[in-house]
Each structure stands twice: as structure tokens, then as C-alpha cells.
Amino acid sequence: MKRRDLLKAVLPATLLAAGVPGLARAANPAANAGPLVRARVRPGAAGWPSAAEWDGLQRATGGRLMKLESPFAGCGAPDSAACRALLRNIDNPYFIGDTPALTQSSGWQDAWVSRPSAYAVAAHSASDVAAAVNFARLHKLRLVVKGGGHSYKGGSNAPDSLLVWTRAMNRVEMIEAFVAQGGAASEAQPAVSIGAGAMWSDAYAEVTTRGGRYVQGGGCTTVGVPGLVQGGGFSNFSKRYGTAAASLIEAEVVTADGQVRIANRHVNPDLFWALKGGGGGTFGVVTRVTLRTHALPEFFGAAFGEITAHSNEALRTLIDRFLAFYLDHLFNPHWGEQVSLRDGKRLRISMVFQGLDGAQARAVWAPFLDWVRADPNYTLKEPNFVAVPARQFWNADFYAKHAPGWMVRDDRPGTSNDHAVWAGDREQAGIYWHGYQSTWLPASLLTDAGRARLTERLFDACQQWDVELHFNKGLAGAPDAALAAARETATHPGVIDAFCLAIIAGGGKAAYPGMPGRDVDEEEARARGKAIRGAMDSLRQAAPGAGAYVSESDYFEANWQQTYWGSNYPRLLGIKRRYDPDGLFTVRHGVGSEDWSEDGFTRKA
Template identity: 30%
Template sequence: MTSLPSLKLPTIALYLVQFLCLAAVPVNGNGGRHHSSRSYKCPAVVAGWFTYDFHTSDPTSIQWNQFSNDSCLPFERYPCDGSGYPAFVVNATEVEHVRRAVKFAGKNDVRLVVKGTGHDFIGRSIAPNSLSIWTHYMKDIEYHKGSFRPRGCRSSIKGNAVTAGAGVQMIDLHDYLDPYGETVVGGGAKSVGVGGYITGGGHSMLSTRNGLAVDQVLEMEVVTPDGDHITANECRNEDIFWAMRGGGGSTFGVLTSVTLRVIPSPKMLHMIFMLGTTSTAPNITDIQALFLSKVPSLSDSGLAGYVWLAKEMVNPAGPDPGPPLLGGIFGMLTLQDTDDEKDMLNLMEPIVEEAAQRFPDSNVTFGPVIEKYGSFQDWYSVYHDNGAAGSSQWLGSRLFGEDTLTGDAGELAARLDRLEDLTGQLMVYMVSGKGVFEAEPRGGGTAVSPAWRTSYVHNTIGEQFAPRNASDDARSREALEAALEVLEEMAPDTGAYVNEAYKYQHDWQQTFWGENYERLLAIKRDVDPKDVFWCHPCVGNERWEEVEGRLCRV
């Protein structure tokens, strides 16, 4: 493809990115950059690098270093240049900016990427030598009271709704809707934006009751690969409406706004807990398997949660008076529309009692701390994902259905044992269930993997590696791929969630979209025959491969 810097760009909201990290590197008297023992002129970059907010508010940076090829890290001993980043950015604040950028890229064969917040675990929102459309400042929000009538439809959809620009983040929507006593099915981190979150599917603590984020979508505004601005809903551009709800971002067009069904904001009962024992005790993975076998019934009873399984973790209470290392299940659970602690304890205590009876030599303990919140926003303001960014890591995932969770307990425990030897821990998101299984999305369906409609949990594993270290990168991929093999053995007939997955997942078309892939590919070829939008792993990317930062025909 043609190198972007040699092209003449249109006069729109466009500027050359002056990389903040480059500004942080002092130059010597001969104009060369020091690569070691340097003091930084831009300490805000260094201080903010490990936070979501820094990368969200930067026009090019995304939250995981390897996707920019570790080419501009503001740390000592690492060289710094802009080779892993887009050459130009359109600061899109209105639809016309998006339209003209897409038209320009299509006309001139320029590689095009779209960035909202950079909360992207597979790196679709960044590419070298590219033109990037930054939707961060498309922040308009509009409330629809009582009903919403999709454009081109004869009748209105009853219930309140909200229209959000592509740059709106979850925290923006929760704050906006809180005075109405309402909320939306939204992502767990403040930095999650509606664009990438919804086009990938979108799970939430509220999904167990209400379905995925895509199940709430009433209408989308999209700039297509030929630069047209269209409305997609159940009455207009139905194929795009279906594909953009789960078919993945940066593929069928640029989402400029979305209208969502809103839901009453529930009271939240929150439990932080440990169900486990010392790391040297027997039967740790048997206890974990027991807990997993109860997840379907817990979910059907209304529980949601983020928990992790580990055979060995540091005791958060410290080594005195307790043991220094623990093993078992740790995390947080929520129950909606109640403030009675007994409602949650009545669900969990029978599991604790069964574990104690079945594994008496393990000295099973249960350490719950329960808190009450008057609304979802009250809870979210405390427990939104505030993890660290700015590292290099690969992520993998797998969906588990009831058969995997409630099957042979011994086999499940044995595979958990193998898995935790490989990765240290397994993160289990209890974010599916009846609400997802029984969802009735507008237009009769969405493009998310059908496995979501039969799975109770979304599991993730991660492997970090040292930047600019090929051998450590290879080690991390090998470990992750071995762990993914175990996960796939445990649930061979499901799939994985595309927004939180392994970039180099084998058989990714089937893994991310299952039987929906054939229809998605046909829609991609119809709306984007020139492949104006390309990313990996994304629908229809098979005709190109990335070679040293450039796209080449296969």
C-alpha cells in the first residue's frame, strides 16, 4: 500500500501527531536522541503511562504496548520513535470529518484505523503508516423519554432510550442517566467507549438479567467504506444493522452514534469473598470445580461476578496471623434489586458447607464482606475496572456452557490444575445466563457468536512479557497457546469473545463468530469490496497480510 506521509491530505480536522513520548526524550548537542541514562522532560507521560485515562485521552496511544511495536516507551534504556504509530490523525468531532477521512483513504489506498479510547485487547485501533480516525470527542448524548422511533420505521419502540456519540464512554452514560434513575448495559471500565464495545458484543454485570450490550441497540449511525453516512436499524440497512452488532469494530464502517434501550438502575448488593484454603492444602482445584459447577444455578438466581481461580496467591490480609499464600476462588459477586445480605449468603453458604464436607482435609474457609449500594452508578463509581495499562501482554479467552461447568468434576479439576500450572490463574466472568439466552434484540438477531446464547461464563487468561524482548514474547505466546489448548479441550463446541481474545487465535473465524461468519463475510464483501477497513483478526481480512507494518495482497 502507498506510504501515507507522501500523500497530500485534505483540509479537515487533521494534524500531524507529535508523539508525546518523543517530547519526553531529550536530544544531545548533535541532534541525536539519548537511549539510556536520560531524564525526561515530560514527566506527565511517564506518570500517566500505566493508567487507562492517559491512553484514552491521547490521539494515538492504546493501552497495551506491543500493538505499537513497543516503538515509543517513555522509560529508560528503550529507544523511542514513532514507527509503530499512525502518521496522521483526524480529530473527528462531527460526522463530516469521518466521511472525508474515509473517502480520502479509499481513494488513495491509505491504510485506515479507527480509535475511540484505545481500550483494545487485540490492537485493531492502531497501525503504522496509517490514517487514524479519532472519535474520542464525538460526545453528544440525547435522551428519548417514553419511546423511540427508528428512522424509516412506521412504529415507535416503547420505553426510554438514549443516543450516544461514538466517543461517549461508559462513565459518561452512567453519569448522564443516573439522575433519571436509569442506566445501560455497559463495560466494566470507565475507558470503555460505546464504539468498540458494542460492535464487539459487550458484556456487563447487568448482562445476566438484561442481555449483552448489542441486545439493547435500537439504531446505529454509520459511515460506510464508501464514505456515505447511513442509518441502520430493523427497517433500514438491515444487514449492516445485524453485522455491526457483534461483527467487530473497524470492519464494516465507522460507528458515529448508537441508540440504546435504557434500564432501571438497580440497587446493588456487593460481596468481596474468598472461598479456599492454604496454597499447600489438598483439593484446591476440586474446590474450584465445585464452585464452577454451581455457577449456572447461581446465575439463574441472579448472581453476577468477576472471580479468579488460583492455586497460589498472596494472602491480602498478610502473613500474620494468616498463612502467606492461599488457594481457591477469589473475587466479587453482585445481586441486583436487594439490600438484604441474607439473599446473597443463602446462595453461597450451601456451597461452602458442601466444600467443607467433601474436602475435610483442606480446612475450607469462606471470607465474605458485603456492601450495599443504592444504585448501579453508586456501585460503579467504586468498582469500575481501574487496572493498569502500559504493559505488553497477550490475552486469551473461552466461553463455558453448562455442560463444561456441571460435567465430570474430577476431569474439570484436573484440567484446572493443568491450566493454573501454565498461567497461574483463570479469570472467570459470570456475565451471561438467562438475560443473554432469552434476549430479543431488534431485527431478530445479532452477529455475536451463537456460543454466547448457551454459555454462562466468559473466561480470560493473560501472559505479560518484557518489551522489545523477542524471546520473552515467544515464551508468553507459547504459554498462552498451551493454556488456550486446555480451555478449548474443556469447551470444544463454544468459542471466544472477540473483544477480549488472543490476536493470533487459530481458526479465529469459527472461534469468534461460529456459524455467523459466512453471512458476515458476504456483507463485508458487499459493503467494502476495496477493503478500506482492514484489521486482524477481523471479518474479511483474508485477502491481505501485514508485512513490516504495511499491508500486502495475499
């Protein structure tokens, strides 16, 4: 197809006829940039597109442009049938994801609240995405990208913007022998191609339940696939398979100049590297990812239990003994997920395992549990060890028959049978965050001297707020191949030496603006946020300067460039300025966002 014919497919004819500058393709995307945009245009301001221009975008996208408003705008009568139906579904993350004007979190105290864009393009193809990108660039609009909409920091949320909504681009296709563009036949490997709007429930259903393979993805089934990959991406079993970013073989991406590009290690290798952990919504709109797949073990499984300490000294001893036990018995590719310190006295076990059956998993824990049972300073809620055929791990039909309540289906009429969520994750639907902190803890803290320091810091932190240790979100203890692949990503290098990611967070019930019954006690929310920060300040004393996981971290992080990417940041910034010199893709604490105001509408001097 000739270049002008392609442009006709994605741009309004009126723009082409006008000979708009900046449309010529160049080897260097920066060559397409004109004078730097100093301010984005808001509705009602000079330069906001006319009705005719919006109609042009409507035609260019095949009628997929929609004007957005909050679904709660129709709840003037809270007792109406429509409003009751809306409130009935607001704790269903699939419903939230299917509503372009909503985000999976409803906001963050003193940070952001979920407000819809002015317009959205419900993209069905890369050409739809390109049309939206070109339109936003030419009209100086704020552009937002939403797949799963799970950004805790509001990255898929911006009022007065144009939204690229990729939900319908959800095709998942397994490929027996994939060769990246520009690669040799000898590089062929089993892979899966996943569209921009697919969630991990879609991917696991096709790859694992039906295909008998494993793809490294997210623990929460409603998270969008490309967003997780661009953030780095951890799953239940990262200690065995590494990160989702490291599993990326190839991406299709629409860059700021409106071009549809392929990025892999042969073609646009710098962009490819940046997409592997450089942050979602930062370098372009990813329209498709191709990830390597792996053979399944015989079993995946889980272990649940709880230990209550009857004194502070007993809790200190429990923390120390568990850390020693973890180092000797769990610090390996078999074990993932978390333990948490709750209410300043309990250690809750919520771990998963792979490659072991239930009896083998129980045997691993026997020495530690025998010690707990023998000590009257503790009460043990006996752990439950459950192993299931790995192929059934994300199969809601299997759990409905064998373990009712473990997974909760999207129960709306006509929805996909593959769409279910872990029961414990559903509580985050619509959550209004009070605070969220994370830090990687290096494996050196598991040694004798380090463990004493870490024990004291964990004890002090959990007296202020609950602390979660996510072992699958640190790669120390993973196989050499997984570590080597992670080193080739843009994720903070500290993840390699971290045995876990510590998370301290909390929030309240859904509080979307305009929502009937929305009741935010701001004073209480701020107090809770302060307590969360205080707890993390205590814990960070064990490992000052450790990095944090960009997708699960503090909205107010001051030193975010170093905290999220460490020594990788200068390289990322150079790639950003090459592919997006005008900062079209600007998200909270994304690469290059230091050039823009808090709301992303004004470039700093």
C-alpha cells in the same frame, strides 16, 4: 441540502473539481467501487498525498487534521519536566485515551507495538468522519479508527496510516420514547443516544447516576461505547440484561463510500445486524449508537473473598464443589463477574450481583462457605458482601465518601468529574501483553459427567497459569428475552449456551516504543506466552471447538473466522463485501481481513 453541496462540506474543492470517480451515490455501496486497490500508500512513496492535498483535508474538517508523533519523542531528556509529567500520567487510562498517538495497550510480544498514525482527524461530526474516509479511499491510504483505543490486538493502531479519532464526539442524550427511523410510533421505547467518542463512564454517569436508568455496557469504564457494541459487549450484569450488541436500536455509520447511513431493523437491516457483534472498525465508522435502557433494580452489589486449598486433592475437590454450588445457587440473572484460580491453590471470588441486598447475597453463599469453614483442608478469607443503591454504582463521589479506594478518579486539572475507573482496572493502562486466550464453556459442563471433566481440566490449567471464569460473559442462565435478543446479533452463537467465558492472560508494565525505562525481557515474555497457551490448550480439552470472544482473544488465533463468529461468518463476509468491497476498513482478524497482508497494506492475490 443538494448532494453536491453536501460533498463540498466534506471534501476538498480540488477533488470535486477534478471530477474524481467513485463519488456517485448508489443504492448498492459496491457500485461505488472502482478497480480493487492492490496496495496502500505509505509516506514517501509515489501517490502519498502532497502538502496541498493534506491542506485540503485540513480545510474540509474545519482545521481538525493533526500530524502525529509519539509523545515520547520529546523525552530525549528523561529528567525534563515534560517527560516527568508524561511518565507520571502513563498509568492513567483517561490520559492515554486523550492522547491520539497512544493506545490503551502498549503492545503484544511478537505481534504489535503501539505506534502512532501519520495523521489524525480529530472528528467532531459525521461530516468530519466522511471527509477522512473519502480522503483515505481516494488516496489509497491505510485507515484506522480509534474511540476508546482499547483493542488488545492493536485494531486502533497502525503506523503510516490516517486515523479517524472520535474522542470529541462524546455527547450522551437520554430519550424517553425513541422510535428508530422507518419504525412505527408503537415501537417507542426508553433509549440513550451516545456519540462515537463516549466511554462507558460518560454513559453510566448520564443514564444511571443522573437519569436513574440502566444501559447495558462495559465493565471497564474507559472502554469506548461503539467499539464494545460492535464486538458484542458484556458488562457486569449481562446475565440479566444480555449483551450490548443486543441492546442496539439504531446506529449512524459512515461506510466506505463516504456516505452517512442509518442502520436499524427497518433501514439497512443487513448492516445493522453486522454492527451487532460483527467486529469493531470493520464495516464503517460508527458515529452514533442508540441503545435501549432498562429500569434499575434497588441494589447492585459485589462479593469478594478467597479460599486457599492446602493440597492438590483439596483443590480438585474445591473446584468440583464450587461448580456444583454455582449451578444450584448462582446460575441465574442475579450473579455476574468472576472467580479465578490463582497460584495453583487459591479460588478468588470477585463477583457482582443485582436485585439482591447484602444480606440476601450472603445467605445465597452460606451453604458453600459453611462447608469451607468446616474443612481443615482450606483457609477462608471471609467474603465481604456489599450492596449499594443501584443509582450510585458508578458514582465516584459516592465511593469517595463510603468506600474510598474502590474507584480512582482522573485527577488531572479540568477533567470531567464523571471520569473514574475501578481500581482493579487501572493496572491495565499501557499493559504490554505476553498472551491472551479465551474460550466459552458450555453449560453442559456443569452436569455431573461434564463437571468431572471440567474440574480436571481447570485443575490442570491452573497449575500452569491463573484461570478466570467470567460468568457474565456467557449468556446461559439469562432470561429468555435476553437470549432471544442475542440470537438476533452476529456474535458467535455459542455464547447462548455458554455459562462463562474462561480467560487466561498475562502481561507486563507499559512498554511504549521510545518510553524511558522501557524494559521488555522478550525471552521471559515469550515463555509466559507459551505457558498461557499451554494452560488454555489443557482447558479446551473440556470443550473442543468452542468459540471465543472476539474482543478478548488470542492475536495468533488460526481458525479465527469460526472461533469468533461460527456459522455467522459467511453472512458477515457477504455484508462486508457489499458495503466495503475494497477493504478500506481492515483490522486484525476482522471480517474480510483474510484478503489482506498482515500489516493491511497489500491485498493478497
